[in-house]
Amino acid sequence: MNILVTAGPTREFIDPVRFISNRSSGKMGYAVARAALMRGHKVVLVSGPVSLQAPDGLAVVRVVSAAEMQSAVEAGVDGCDALVMAAAVSDWRPARVHANKLKKRSAPATLDLEPVPDILMGLASRKGGRIFVGFAAETENLLDEARAKLNSKNLDMIVANDVSRTDAGFEVDNNAVTFIPAHGEAMALPLMSKDDVAERLVKWIEARRK
Numbered sequence: 145m146n147i148l149v150t151a152g153p154t155r156e157f158i159d160p161v162r163f164i165s166n167r168s169s170g171k172m173g174y175a176v177a178r179a180a181l182m183r184g185h186k187v188v189l190v191s192g193p194v195s196l197q198a199p200d201g202l203a204v205v206r207v208v209s210a211a212e213m214q215s216a217v218e219a220g221v222d223g224c225d226a227l228v229m230a231a232a233v234s235d236w237r238p239a240r241v242h243a244n245k246l247k248k249r250s251a252p253a254t255l256d257l258e259p260v261p262d263i264l265m266g267l268a269s270r271k272g273g274r275i276f277v278g279f280a281a282e283t284e285n286l287l288d289e290a291r292a293k294l295n296s297k298n299l300d301m302i303v304a305n306d307v308s309r310t311d312a313g314f315e316v317d318n319n320a321v322t323f324i325p326a327h328g329e330a331m332a333l334p335l336m337s338k339d340d341v342a343e344r345l346v347k348w349i350e351a352r353r354k
């Protein structure tokens with residue numbers, strides 16, 4: 145299979161030196177890319193700014209902003225059989241990007257934000273027979289919020305990720321997730337390495353493809 149994976153955060157700039165971002169390290173998405181590669185798939189990894197080494201044998205597209213990630217995913221989606229969106233894409237960006245570094249003395253009292261287009265939602269008409277998997281990073285009402293995203297984003301599965309835990313979610317090497325398929329029973333996985341979560345996810349995609 146050709147598998148397109150996104151990983152890491154995006155950065156939405158306020159001025160040339162400051163940005164809005166989040167805590168994503170890219171570990172979960174890179175683990176998915178590695179697992180897919182190890183299981184014999186062709187992988188394109190669209191990566192936000194992270195300090196991880198991409199494994200040899202896959203194509204890496206490096207992006208910074210959500211708009212760049214959207215362009216890279218849109219360029220790759222037609223050629224993929226499965227898309228796994230593990231990236232933590234910004235939901236908002238500054239309405240205005242200042243050309244020069246803002247002076248401390250003239251800092252705006254408030255920051256106007258505008259919504260970032262949702263990458264997955266924008267791909268609905270191009271899904272065809274492709275398998276789309278999203279992740280849902282939640283701090284409350286984990287399963288309900290994840291299910292709402294599964295439906296609104298027209299996904300085959302969402303991986304519900306409780307990011308209020310300190311031993312799972314952002315930055316750490318382990319994760320505790322629930323696989324929620326569009327059809328079938330949800331499956332809560334115990335705390336395990338992101339590599340193990342990734343291997344199970346790739347196996348789920350393979351089984352779904354059959």
Ligand code: PMT
Nearest residue numbers: 168169170171172229232262263264278279280281314315
């Ligand atoms: O990178 P790590 O440190 O290893 O941490 C892993 C992780 C917590 C980042 C990862 O496992 C995770 O949960 N990723 C999804 C984070 C997220 O953005 O969740 P969300 O609930 O805001 O978005 C839901 C889905 O929509 C995601 O698949 C996201 O990629 C996608 N999305 C979000 C916003 C947007 N503008 N476009 C999108 O397509």
